[in-house]
Amino acid sequence: MRTNNTGRLLLTTLVVGWFAVLILLPVYGIAQETIKSGLSLALSSLNTPHARHAFLLTFWITITAVVINTVFGIIIALVLVKQKFRGKLLIEGLLDLPFAVSPIVAGFMFIILFGPHGWIGSWFEGQGIKIIYALPGMIIATLFVTLPFVAREVMPVLREAGLEQEEAAYVLGASPWQAFWRVTLPSVKWGLIYGITLTVARSIGEFGAVIVVSGNIINRTQTATLHIHQEFTDFNYAAAYAAALLLAILSFTLLITMQTLNRRTNES
């Protein structure tokens, strides 16, 4: 296939170039800007109480969202793949809603629902529990935007694995619970890990929905992304770039670790 070589080379160049422009160049830009304003300044800007608080808040929201959405994601995938019921197609369609709805719209929906005067929020307000402009609201917003990831990644793997392996486990004396832990879960391991990775990345990076429901209160409800936005609009560019670079590095490390792990298991 000699004649195709030029075409193939062109396509490869296009892909590499596209990645360079869209992904590598911006990261390089942030790194460059951070270094230009001085590494010590960058480090000290990350070490302020409100920066530390923002990153810590992002960390806790991410952990909570990942745990909850992993459990629910697996349950959703199991139910949608293995069970037949009325309205299944509707549910499956709704699963993608968080992808389709703009995060800022999602944020407003939660304000209507959970705000101090909202349908559900007013009841909680009466119990002295604040949801909007507080941590619970931010977690709910993050849960919403990351809902589809685990379910969507696990479903195709689950479908492909089929029923037979579980049936084999049953006839070998396994209970449904044992079959789930020993057979079903390991067989969807990679879909699950990929779904979790995407959930983590999205939770760390979520901005739109969170800014609406959080009220963006420094040292209280400001996450890492809101912090970057704040520093940027306050013309503290060095601090904004440093925080942005840290966030980017975190996400990249996560993705690359997962890719490497995946490759290593596939090779063994």
Add this chain to the structure above:
Amino acid sequence: MTIAVRNIAKYFGSFCAVDNVSFTVEEGELVALLGPSGSGKSTILRIIAGLETPDSGEVFITGRNVTDLTAQQRKVGFVFQHYALFKHMTVEKNIAFGLEIQKRPKREIAEKVSELINLVKLQGYEKHYPAQLSGGQRQRVALARTLATEPAVLLLDEPFGALDMKVRQNLAAWLKELHDKLNITSVFVTHDQSEAIEISDKIVVINRGRVEQMGNAHDVYEHPGSKFVASFIGQVNVVDASIQSNKIFIKDTDYTIDNISDIPNGSDIVVLIRPEDITLEEEPGVHRLPCTIKQVHYRGSFYELDLELGGFSIKALENKNSFRKERWRENQSAFMHIKHYKVFETEEGHSLIREQLRQLGYIE
């Protein structure tokens, strides 16, 4: 360790997959459930294993009614057509699975696993994953995994269906050997009549969710109880005929196959003749029918002949050693002698039988 199935029925929606089926498998028997695809044989097997719930009827294993027990509680061995090996586990781990569920001591598990690895001749493959094995090897792992927990009975769902011819024959012979050695009561599902005839002690022929006939391979083959069984067990020629003056006349000809007295004159009948029950002769004689040789196919250990007899095409098989090829040419006239045949009255109507046979691919 017997299995008894009593009047089981299973519907999928309005489709009746299993229709009032009963049979018994005696201690140590190897029984084949034989039938075309979609006949309900796999569903019957899955009902015995507890993987499907029958709508009515009962299943007994070792005399105990297990109808209401789950698959987990029944402790039968089940081998799946597509192996159903745990893909993320090594051969060793797959075989150990049932023992680990039973929480047996580690040392005992290790001993049992290595014993089974030897039994299924997979030494050296302990650490391999299923994806690294051939189809035949995978099926042997599946069998070892099933045998590990020493089940009371062994159920095999088209165990060799996904394998190619050569591997299938080897594995079938090996299964027979293994069964004779372990003497475990077994039921296997197959659509391959030669497989059933080769390795089973008893054949249960299933058609449209019902038991058509039960018996040992010889009985079912030589004394088919219905047109379906006759045509399904082995290849068969179908000839329309009628009875006149106590003779069987091939339809619309003067050719008589034989004398007959137990069917009234004027009846329309169907004559089923197995290809191996036909011999070719050069000279005419009593009950020798004039025919034309259309084609001669070399099939390795035998010859397959396409003959024409009164407008019907007939297949005949001739042993390689007794068949002198130089005597017969294509388009040559000859005489056929029918050694055995089976007559069925056509009370159900010709078209129905022919349609059934056509669906099964026995006639065009």
